[in-house]
Amino acid sequence: MELKRIVGAIASIVLAVVVIPQSLLASDKTDVVAAVHKFFDNLDDKTLPTALSVCDSPTSILDEFPPHVWYGPTACADWYKALTAYDEKSGIKDTAAKLGTAWTVDVSGDRAYFVGPATYTYKQNGKPVSEPRAVFTVALRKTDAGWRITSWTWSKH
Secondary structure, three states, X not given: OHHHHHHHXXXXXXXXXXXXXHHHHHHHHHHXXXXXXXXXXXXXXXXXXXXXXXXXXXXXXXXXXXXXXXXXXXXHHHHHHHHHHHHHXXXXXXXXXXXXXXXXXXXXXXXXXXXXXXXXXXXXXXXXXXXXXXEEEEEEEEEOOEEEEEEEEEEOO
16 A cells, blocks of 8 residues: 555656646747747837837847947947837838747747748838848847847848
8 A cells, every 4th residue: 555655646746747747838839939039029119019018127138220239228229219219211111010920939048949830021112122032030038027138039031
């Protein structure tokens, strides 16, 4: 009888060690994807505060337009301000960005890594332009308030 209880206890411990972390990891992956979308899907003048709420302090950004690098506690807001100024100077209007299904979502403790395809379309001086095979890569940190973006990069093909 005692052996059955010991085997049962060991089986319960093994089950907890194997199954519970997997379910937590799946939840974390879902939360990481949601955080990335919360940022990406709210990059416009009306919902910008929602996007900025996902940025950690500090954040590091690497993007295709000058000055190409932003870093610090206000990097996300500084990047958005630079983007709108660049767009205005370059005759870019009617912008639309769409994030595809993630290729990679890796979670390790309180850190995560996301890579996904993106499409960016706009009109430049009235002519349609498309970046159909861009890549959005994001590093995140889990905080008490949820997943926060610590770094991201946009790469066009």
